Amino acid sequence: MTAQADELKRAVSFAAVDRYVRAGTCIGLGTGSTARWAIVRVGERVALGDAIVVVPTSAATERECRELGIPLAALGEREIDVAIDGADEVAADWSLTKGGGGALFREKAVALAAGTFVVVVTPEKLVARLGAFATPVEVVPFTLRIVARAIEAAHPEARVRRRGGESAPFVTDNGNAILDCSFGPIDDPLALDVSLRAIHGVVATGLFPSALTSAVLVAESGGVRALGEPHARRT
Numbered sequence: 001m002t003a004q005a006d007e008l009k010r011a012v013s014f015a016a017v018d019r020y021v022r023a024g025t026c027i028g029l030g031t032g033s034t035a036r037w038a039i040v041r042v043g044e045r046v047a048l049g050d051a052i053v054v055v056p057t058s059a060a061t062e063r064e065c066r067e068l069g070i071p072l073a074a075l076g077e078r079e080i081d082v083a084i085d086g087a088d089e090v091a092a093d094w095s096l097t098k099g100g101g102g103a104l105f106r107e108k109a110v111a112l113a114a115g116t117f118v119v120v121v122t123p124e125k126l127v128a129r130l131g132a133f134a135t136p137v138e139v140v141p142f143t144l145r146i147v148a149r150a151i152e153a154a155h156p157e158a159r160v161r162r163r164g165g166e167s168a169p170f171v172t173d174n175g176n177a178i179l180d181c182s183f184g185p186i187d188d189p190l191a192l193d194v195s196l197r198a199i200h201g202v203v204a205t206g207l208f209p210s211a212l213t214s215a216v217l218v219a220e221s222g223g224v225r226a227l228g229e230p231h232a233r234r235t
Helices: 001-022 034-047 059-067 104-111 142-154 189-197
Strands: 028-029 053-056 082-085 116-121 135-139 155-159 179-180 203-205 215-220 223-226
Touching: 001 034, 001 082, 001 215, 001 223, 028 034, 028 104, 053 059, 053 155, 053 215, 059 116, 082 104, 104 135, 104 203, 142 155, 142 179, 155 215, 155 223
Parallel strands: 028 053, 028 082, 082 116, 116 215
Antiparallel strands: 135 179, 135 203, 155 179, 215 223
């Protein structure tokens, strides 16, 4: 990652926290290279005396919050006012591909529970349709082979995610495996999500329906801008 790219991620995450997070609230914080800057900004706010409690979306986010002295809450313990997270793709209708970091199940759980879900990205994540980025599908390990066969019966590839250069499968915080699936351009993310979750053994997919997304902030060289209403809602 270049220094410029990291600065854009910092700018958009800081902007999201400053615009949407009030003192005295409980928030959800995502996982990944963009969302980690939101953690940093919340840590600064807490250090200055703001009473902010965080529901983390992964063990990594939880660890980073603890290192910065950010108070934590379990999912369901407090009402989540706003959740802030990155995305691997944001389509024109604000549907998302998430899960490049492997935290898709918990990220979706927090997004569903939040009153407002704010997505923070850099420009290359904006796409007309989802599908260029492989769709992560979290799977119970016992069923991995049969789930992969079921997916590949209709689609060209369902590749087991590995840990870096290792041969061992990647393991999520929930103890599950991930299949990275190449579907090509996705016309109906919601329908694909429903069909995948109907396969016994699938826990969750990285397809987030557009209805979940409340706002999208994009960092560009000239500053941070909020996207206008998604195309599908322009009626």
